[in-house]
Amino acid sequence: MDKINRLFKTNSVEExxxxLKEDSSPFALQNLETLKKMSPTSMKITFQQLREGATKNLTEVLVMEYRLSQSCMRGHDFYEGVRAEY
Structure with a gap:
């Protein structure tokens, strides 16, 4: 748990x-490789969502989730991600 907190409790996805790069343990490198395969935009949205959601109640989180989902579907990235999976 200490390692997870040290590596992931930051102010940004870039950090x-x-x-993970600096730690270079097998755990860190495996997670780094996984994250490199992910959409940078989605990672940043999720990161911000987790930070903001921690201070909201359930209703506020559900509203936030709905608004984010609708916003993401207005662009082409969501549809391209779905298309690329299949």
Whole structure:
């Protein structure tokens, strides 16, 4: 748990990636490789969602989730991600 907190409790996705690189343990490198395959936009949205959601009640989180989902579907990235999976 200490390692997870040290590596992931940061102010940005970029800091997480840097922490994983610097740590270079098998755990860190495996997670770094996984994160490198992910959409940078989605990672940043999720990161911000987790930070903001921690201070909201359930109703507020559900509203936030709904608004984010609708916003993401207005762009082409969501549809391209779905298309690329299949």
């Amino acid at each position: 997480i990636l840097e922490n």
